Amino acid sequence: IKFSPLQPTLSTAMRLLVLSLFCLSLAAPRSAQPPPPPTAQCVADAYPPPPDTLVPTARVNLDEPPATRWRQVVAPRAAGMRALLGQFRQFLFNLTGSDSLMNIVDKEMVPLSQTLPEPFRSELDGVSALSNLSLGEVTLFNVFYELFPLCTSILAEDSSGRLFHARNMDFGLFLGWNVTNSSWIIADYLRPLLVNVEFYRGGRLVFLSSHYAGYIGVLTGLRPHQFSLSVNSRVSAKTQSLAGVVEWLLGIRDQYWLGVATRAVLENATDYGQAKQRLANWKLIAPVYFILGGAKHLEGCVITRDRAAGAADIWERAAAGNHSWYLLQTNYDHWKSPNPIDNRRGPGNACMAKKGQDEAASFSGLFNVLSSIPVLNKLTVYTALMRVDDATLVAYRRQCPDPCAPW
């Protein structure tokens, strides 16, 4: 990948904007408080979910020009993308009493998009044209998903050696809580944007992934017969992500945006070993957890990343104490305790252990674990189930009716 030269430089206003958005994202949840969580569950009857929650599938042909290849994904969901951006605009207006922040977005995000490598730069142009959102808004959209997903990911292997990878995507604190509807506002706007994408090249399926329409990176995906990947954000190291964005704006471009790195790995890494090597060693804008599943017995690991090149830690399935048949990762370093107000790890592990390998290492078992409060919570937007050996990726839109955990 070639990164573009330092020009155009980005203004002070842009740096201010990123700082403000970052601070707002931390402050917003406190403004309207959701109710306290009920006790932890381990359900057994959530699978199969209602058919109308199945996320639809669309196709991206990598042989088409970047500007038009997202048409099938974006065009049918353009109104939903505009509704989300409208909500965001309104939120900023309510908070600051003016349109000035959003006007900065419209102007200043454009030069940021120009600093991205191809094909991303042209794809963002294309998404903008297809959605009738400004290039600034589309770029903001993409930067945002990089920084704020909270999630639970699980790798598992059944007794016959079949590998599974499942995840909940939790996203929503940012726009605040809807008291009337007892839901996170942004999660309500994201669910209609969900779409699974099949990426083709030369007439062949290259990889599969689950997306919010308009986001061109990958947060959940699989390369048939080779590897599966999910990304969880690393909360404890959050301040580092801001440093990465600021460095990028200042012109230090020898690092990967998350979505750029994951797209490149799914598109071009040919096997598990190569994917692991790249995900562990590429320099990144933000710290993150990569949950990487393989195709063979005991293949699979959680890569805990700092920004600098080289992995902070690679946690192999084989090293997972008395349960090498699975690994479960949320948003905290596996060698430390999770934040007590956000402990999805303890209940998730307890549920896996209670079900045991025979029940849990399957689509139905994993879906049930991921449907148990607080692993399932008000932030959960989708649950994805992956099987690398038969190239299966299915995703379901999730709701969590009251009483439910807020996160």
Ligand SMILES: *[C@@H]1O[C@H](CO)[C@@H](O)[C@H](O)[C@H]1NC(C)=O
């Ligand atoms: C903005 O404020 C209006 C009026 O108080 C309110 O109805 C609306 O829900 C708010 N929107 C957001 C996104 O905060």
Ligand SMILES: *[C@@H]1O[C@H](CO)[C@@H](O)[C@H](O)[C@H]1NC(C)=O
């Ligand atoms: C696209 O955006 C332009 C400018 O905001 C507007 O005039 C036009 O009606 C929009 N078209 C659609 C199909 O939304």
Ligand SMILES: *[C@@H]1O[C@H](CO)[C@@H](O)[C@H](O)[C@H]1NC(C)=O
């Ligand atoms: C909150 O939920 C109510 C009831 O579903 C809905 O009418 C309203 O538009 C929602 N508010 C926002 C800001 O989305």
Ligand SMILES: *[C@@H]1O[C@H](CO)[C@@H](O)[C@H](O)[C@H]1NC(C)=O
């Ligand atoms: C209100 O919440 C329900 C269930 O959580 C959801 O299906 C719906 O989209 C929400 N409505 C609005 C307007 O956000």
Ligand SMILES: *[C@@H]1O[C@H](CO)[C@@H](O)[C@H](O)[C@H]1NC(C)=O
């Ligand atoms: C994957 O490799 C091809 C061929 O070298 C290149 O054109 C493409 O941009 C790469 N994809 C990504 C996402 O880096």
Ligand SMILES: *[C@@H]1O[C@H](CO)[C@@H](O)[C@H](O)[C@H]1NC(C)=O
């Ligand atoms: C695994 O070890 C933990 C403590 O190290 C224990 O609590 C748990 O019961 C063990 N699980 C099994 C299935 O043996």
